[in-house]
Amino acid sequence: MERNPMRRQLAIMRQSLFDQGHVDEQFVQLEELQDDANPNFVEEVVTLYYRDSARIILNIEQALERKPFDFRKLDAYMHQFKGSSSSIGAKKVKAESTLFREYCKSGNGEGCMRSFQQLKKEYATLRKKLGAYFQLARQAGPVETASRPK
């Protein structure tokens, strides 16, 4: 347990990320890659992810505005999105991406739309939570060790 209250809070926040299913084991991998040489690695990666994924989401939105849906393209976009989401361990977002792809494959336009809305919500939530987390982390200073979620 962290003595530093900030650190403690950070730990709690982190734990809730896992508990709520926003991030998964992969996130731990990112944390493990963070070291003295790479002190802000996790945040760097996640920031990169935001930038890239925002672009993809925009692409998907535009594609969804074009009727009829180009499912192949939508699927391709989502595949990309899913890939990067899984790389940072964004669990819920990844799950939603999978669902979206299923709808694409079955040509279910309605399902795609719904799924996409849900995905955007999850994505927004994740960004908010991670944002807060990183902010606190920066304030709290380097964490001693990464603890694995139970």
Place this chain on the structure above:
Amino acid sequence: MTVEQIVSEGKDQFPIGMRVLAVDDDPTCLLLLGTLLRRCQYHVTTTSQAKTALKMLRENKNKFDLVISDVHMPDMDGFKLLEHVGLEMDLPVIMLSANGDTKLVMKGITHGACDYLLKPVRIEELQNIWQHVVRRKKKDRCNSGSKDKPHPDSGEDAGIGNVDNNGKLNKKRKDQNEDEDDERDENGHDNEDPSAQKKPRVVWSVELHRKFVAAVNQLGIDKAVPKKILELMNVEKLTRENVASHLQKFRLYLKRISCVANQQANMAAALGTADSAYLRMGSLNGLGNFHTLAGSDQLHNAAFRSFPPSGVLGRLNTPAGLGIRGLPSPGTIQLGHVQNSGNPTNDLSKLQSFVPGNHNTNILQGMPMSLELDRLQHNKSVGHIGELPTTDSTTVFPGSGSLVDARITGFSNNPLLGVTSNSLMLEGSSQQATSHTSVSAIGFQNGNALSDFTLIAPASNQLQDSKADSQGQASLINCNAGQIIRSAPQEWNAPRKDAPYQSHALINSSIPINSAMIQLGQCLDRNNSIFHRTTDLDSVGPLNFVDPLSIKHSEGDNYIMEPSVIEKEGYLMFQPRPHGSHVPDNTGSLKDLASAMMKQEDDFGCNGYSLRTSI
């Protein structure tokens, strides 16, 4: 760096510092991947563009040990990149994807990926990727070192491979009268000592051939010139000549495949007499024999090596002869087959006659055709061995050694193809053979019609002009071939005037034949000289075949050159060396021939040898 280098640097160092090129259009994944790899203590270069990656690799293929690439990329499909890298640089490539569909994984593997990882990739998985580098290096070393080792694909293949090696060995050891067996053994360490040859024999492994084919496909069979192919393939230690001869063979193979049916018919017709037996043998034998041949590396070697000089040819005509171990008889490797252009089948049949030793007449006949065919077809490097009368599947991919190996398997039947007669023939037509071989392996498009590849080894020459025996096989072959070619040219001309080549090719192969051999030797010498001249393989490749008859000798040269090329490449040095030595005593008759050839060989050997060296 090579494994040896790595090892020498300190065993404990590798895999530390292994140079990895990571390609992924997703920046998040790329950053993650790069970091993970660095954590594994590899030396990492990242790029988000496949094109950039290729450029970097092409700049210096020795700069990297391993490539990891995403499958889905906007500028280039990951599989495409995989193919390119495999073809040009022969580096291990690991595919990466968020999609783990079995189909996709299978696709990756079939395209040559040595591993397929799923995203998100874990560091544990990356910690072991160095094994692919080691494995690949070992494989490469083995390939180059032990060409003779038959590929596991099939006996034929192995045989062929061996043949190539053996052929090489044979050449080197012409004096030794190595048996096929010996050759095989030698092959093992033959590669290591290409002292005799300019270059170590290139074994056209399946993989190499695949790259080759991919390159050819990419360029378009019409536009596929050795230089470009070589560039695309970008395989180390591969020379243009290697590619040229291989291409020749390939063309022949293709041609053969397309003309197989025709060939057979033609062959029978063309060959007539002796050929008939031969043809039968060839066509069927080609297949069958090849099997035999294939089955026995010896055969390959035998066929290959010794295409028993004319002397043998005469004898070879007999089924026994045909059946000569691996003697090309059956399938006198239809080097000519490769011709893509469906050269006149007739030619092929003619060529068939060249079937090593077997039907001299036939072979010659076959040969010219193939020569022509080849030439006509692909003047390009395709070493149309003179369109060996593809009559049968006996695509003897002679010397194509490497090709043979690979191909033979492909041919499936014609292990002989590449091997036996091919070897002989290949020498000259080695290219053809090789091409065939390689072609076949790849499953020449047509399938393994390679058998048609009857390389009508010089034997055919003899057949043609038994009288020419005195001339030496070479001359005979030349004569025969020439004759055939001449006569055939008409026929061939259509396809190609490869005939001249054929003769040359034949000559090369048939050299061994005693009397014929001598002549052949002479011819060969000429050829050799031509060869030497044409050492400029570049020209050889496509050139050779370019002008059919007219080139006759020049063609022959070219043709011969091809072999030389091939030799250089490490194919069976087709060098006109008297096959005598090669002539494995597949059959008694062969033995005779072999002995006869042996004598000749000296003559030829020198020539051949010189050719080789000159090459």
